[in-house]
Amino acid sequence: MSTEILPLLVFSPLLGMLLLLFVNKQQERLIKAIGVVATLPALVLSLFLFMKERSGVDLDIYNVVWKWFGFGNFDKLNPNLFAVNFELGIDGFSLVMLLLTSILATLSAVAANYIKKEWKGYFFLFFLLEIGMLGVFTAENLILFFLFFEITLIPMFFLIGKWGYVDRERAAFSFLLYNGLGSAVLLIVIMVLFAKTGTSNIEVLQQIVSQGGVTLVANISPELKYGLLIALIIAFGVKLPIFPLHTWMLRVHVQAPPAIVMLHAGVLLKIGAFGLIRFGMGIFPGEFKELSIYIVLLGIINLLYGAFLALIQKDFKMVLAYSSISHMGIVLMGLGARNEAGVQGAIFQVVSHGLIAALLFFLVGLLYERVKTSQIYDIGGLAKSMPITAGFLLAGGMASLGLPGMSGFISEAMAFLGLFKEEPILAAIASVGLIITAVYVLRAVLAITYGDTRGAAIKKLVDIHSYEWAPVLVLVGLIVLIGVFPSILAEPLDETMKTLLGIGG
Structure with missing residues (x-):
């Protein structure tokens, strides 16, 4: 049974797709x-897997390897050469990323x-998106x-373009163009590695x-390694996003x-960070170390650029969009520090921002449903009409x-602690971004909650509905839980940290 859990988990949304086929589109409830x-x-x-890991079970017992397809016939030389297996593992x-994805998928389904309109088509695409997200974090080749990764692009394009707001089609095509180009770069990297090594298995690669193992195909020159790593940074930098590859994300968030923004900000952007950590640091650790100073600089640019632009926005959605860019800068800075505190802080930031962004975008959607605007100064005085929502905001x-x-x-x-250890001057410069973050967050949130009320409609708003309680309570609860008991994340990440930093066994 243990070898069937991961395939069941990844493809479980197929059950929902199957059930939808037998439901009339008019049966909305x-x-x-x-x-x-x-x-x-x-x-x-x-x-279940998280509890098993916490109890000391080796996660390797859940790995799946099924024969899939291959190129050529190399049985006499090496049966695994140019063979591609269906491999899932954790x-x-x-x-941690699986758990984040599954939690946000459920809460996003509630927020839907x-x-x-067209609920049936919406959820059909939603389930396809969930399969792609779950598969990304379990794929072992x-x-x-x-x-x-590509499966996530197709449903996102239609979910934005059909169910989004006024400028939804432009946002959808912008999403597809940028992410399509990033995917093309990623595919080139994968094909070069496959051609050079004869394998696509991540552990073997x-x-x-990284460890100078023997390949039966062709050696990879140092120059090529640097080129492949830079290409990976570009490919996943689009997804993260890294400045200046970020403009598409602003349109999508608005x-x-x-x-869908809950999933996009909470999970899909994090695929970029996951790829940089798993493949950039994992496959090219030496080259990543050599380029770490440039990764730190990119992170500082992201942090300061996003913070400064968030400071002048009048639309709360745009504040949150630029805030995402800024916070992803902290991820890059932690990874560039290349020490335990920095890398662990980067991974914590990935999870933390996923939860916080999902909460804030859910609350923005809640407000938009009531007042049809996300302009900060048009929804002032929220604490008077919607005190509970204002409290969660x-x-x-x-x-x-x-806080x-x-x-x-x-x-x-942790991310700044790691960076101060390696690059104290750059860390001091980056600290300015934290001050600006406090300013733009307080400016926006206080203007919405305690600012001047500009319309009679604001005074008559209905506070949080029954179905809206679950997402906010769960997300706030998890944010506080991780803040008070960080070991709940740190312990599962222990072996990953040892592998990434080359310490321990």
Whole structure:
């Protein structure tokens, strides 16, 4: 049974797609129920794996290797040469990302209540997107990773373009163009590695490329290694995103429906960080170390650029969009530090920002449904008409600026601690970004909650509905849990950290 858990987890949304085929599109209540319930198997299985890991079970027992296809006939030389297997597996890092994905998928399905048309098509694409996201974090070879990576692009394009806001089509095509170019670069890297080594298995590639293992095909020159790493940084830099490859993301965050932005900001952007860590640091550790100073500089640019631009925005969605760019800069800075505190802080930031961004974008969607605007100064005085929502918004804002006791604090503290150890001058410069973050978050959140009320409609708003409680309570609870008990994340990541930094066994 253990070898079947990962395939069941990854492809469990197929059950929802199958059920939708037998439901009339007019049965909206039933479709909504299926939309939420069909995300639960992946959540339950992710929690099961997390509890097993916490109890000391070796995650390798859940790995899956099935013969898939190959190129040529090399049985006499090496049967695994140019063979591509269907391989799924998890370590502590991918387990954490799986759990984040499954939690946000369920909460996003609840938030989809704001969708007003064509529920059946919406959830069909939603389930396909979930399969792609789950597959990305479990794929054990680069070709399978790329296939799951591409699966996420197709449903996202339609979910933005059909169910988004006024300028949704432009946002969808911008998303597809930038991410398509990033995918093309990634495919080139994968094909070169496959051609040079005869394998796409990630663990074998790490042995061959990073540890100087033997390849039966062709040696990889130092120059080629640097070129491939730079190409990976570009490919995943589009997804993260890294300045100046970020403009598409701003449109998506503003124009996509809130439920989809929750997944986009919470999970899909994190695929960029996951790829940089798993493949950039994992396959090219020496070259990554040599380029680490440039990665730190890119992170500082992201942090300061995003913070400064967030400071002058009048639309709260744009504030959050630029905030995402800024916070991803902290991820790059932590990775560039190349020490335990920095890398662990970067991974914590990936998870923390996923939860915080999902919470804030859910609250933006909640407000937009009521007032049809996200302009900061048009929704002032929220604390008077919607005190509960205002309270959660304040909590999300405090988490975003790094209030102690919340996940944002511990992730930023570790990332900066790691950077101060390696590059104290650059870390001091980057610290300015934290000050600006506090300013733009407080400016926006306080203007919304306690600012001047500009319309009678604001005074008559209905506070949080029953179905809106679950997402905010779960997300706030997890943000506080990680902030108070960071070991809940640190312990599963222990072996991953040892592998990435080359310490221990």
